[in-house]
Amino acid sequence: MKSLFKQNVILFLLIITIVVIPLIIKRDSEFGGADGEAEGLIQEINPDYEPWFESFWEPPSGEIESLLFSIQVAIGAGLIGYILGVLKERRNIVTDR
Amino acid sequence: MKKKSLMWSVLLILVITPQIAQAMHIMEGFLPLKWAIAWSVLTLPFLAVGLKKVAKGLREEKDYKMMLGLVGGFAFVLSALKIPSVTGSCSHPTGVGLGAILFGPTTMTVIGTIVLLFQALLLAHGGITTLGANSFSMAVVGPFVSYGIYKVLGRKSKNKSLAVFLAASLGDLATYIITSIQLSLAFPDAMGGIAASLTKFLSVFAVTQIPLAIVEGIITVMVFNLIQEYRKEGVIKLEESI
Numbered sequence: 001m002k003s004l005f006k007q008n009v010i011l012f013l014l015i016i017t018i019v020v021i022p023l024i025i026k027r028d029s030e031f032g033g034a035d036g037e038a039e040g041l042i043q044e045i046n047p048d049y050e051p052w053f054e055s056f057w058e059p060p061s062g063e064i065e066s067l068l069f070s071i072q073v074a075i076g077a078g079l080i081g082y083i084l085g086v087l088k089e090r091r092n093i094v095t096d097r
Numbered sequence: 098m099k100k101k102s103l104m105w106s107v108l109l110i111l112v113i114t115p116q117i118a119q120a121m122h123i124m125e126g127f128l129p130l131k132w133a134i135a136w137s138v139l140t141l142p143f144l145a146v147g148l149k150k151v152a153k154g155l156r157e158e159k160d161y162k163m164m165l166g167l168v169g170g171f172a173f174v175l176s177a178l179k180i181p182s183v184t185g186s187c188s189h190p191t192g193v194g195l196g197a198i199l200f201g202p203t204t205m206t207v208i209g210t211i212v213l214l215f216q217a218l219l220l221a222h223g224g225i226t227t228l229g230a231n232s233f234s235m236a237v238v239g240p241f242v243s244y245g246i247y248k249v250l251g252r253k254s255k256n257k258s259l260a261v262f263l264a265a266s267l268g269d270l271a272t273y274i275i276t277s278i279q280l281s282l283a284f285p286d287a288m289g290g291i292a293a294s295l296t297k298f299l300s301v302f303a304v305t306q307i308p309l310a311i312v313e314g315i316i317t318v319m320v321f322n323l324i325q326e327y328r329k330e331g332v333i334k335l336e337e338s339i
Contacts, residue, residue, distance in 0.1 A: 004322055004323070004326060007322070008319050008322075011315050011318065011319055012319075014315060015312050015315055015316065018308050018311060018312055019180055019181065019308075019312065021183070021308075022181040022182050022183045022184075022185070022308065023181055025183065026181075026183065026184075026185040028185075029184075029185025029186065030185070030186075031181050031185060031186060031187050032186050032187065033179070033186065033187055033188070034184075034186050034187065034188045034301055034302055034305045034306075035122060035123075035124060037186060037301045038123075038124075038280060038298060038301050038302065039124060039127070041280075041294075041297050041298060041301060042127060042280070042284055045284045045285075045286055045287070045294050045297070046284050046287075049127075049284070051124070051125065051126030051127050052126050052129075052130070052226075053125055053126035053224065053225070053226045054125065054126060055125045055217070055221035055224060056218065056225075057218070057219065057221065058221035059221065068219070069177055072173060072174075072177050073173075073174055073177050073178075075170075075173075076170045076171075076173035076174035076177070077170070077174055079166055079167075079169075079170035080167060080170045080171060080174065083163055083164075083166055083167045083170070084167075084323070086163070087327050087332055087333065090332045091327060091330055091332045094330060094331055094332055095330065
């Protein structure tokens, strides 16, 4: 378990590096969503295309969007944390015997 | 009681998940009707098999629900993380690779499709009309690629980390390649046809995705190793694929 922890720390630092590098080398970019770009591409390839269906509901603002986003991550992470906690406790019981 | 509250939290995530998982999905109304129908028809059989499998697992295996909650939560968190990429735009991982390795691909067809459905309904990301196509890329092809790679590389090797890494990251990449193919089939370039427009869509989706696929691979390895550790100690009892 100890070596796994060490390995995970290294892997985690690697992830941070991969995420931060684009922010540095592409400092002037907007970092918008890739799907927005695809939408632009479609308009470019086929300027006459009209989306034939509209979403029923859209979040009214970027703030509402990020609210839902944060709640999603919080609950997902909470669920993972809960289950890992259960497993850890279970291991204590198993190894005590 | 515990099981019940776990189920509720899974359900709640399913409802809320929505969000920002947009970066890969084809937008509402952006696939012509015949393509929308074609991709839906292709996805349905996988969904049916997956539903059957999940029902069987829940019935017969003790730790199935808990582990499904873990891979489900993993998919929700990962598909919500919008990460900057070297192309100067953002995208997000899929999070379905881990579940595909642990439970098999069709199980993730179920989870992925539910995620996409609620995203379409609540957050205007992806769409109802493009659900079939988006499911096909993220919840069918992605998981199958991950599962296949893991089966081929991981079975014999003692240290499974490399197999898991490749499975998760290439499955992630495959999802976006399929999205590009779907869009170029529906929108062939006036001059260069399907090939030319495929190049364009790939340059948006696939190139952006490369660093993110690497990140997804690494995170999947971290969680997978943890699960393996518990499994070796006999803490988790799970029959499926490993």
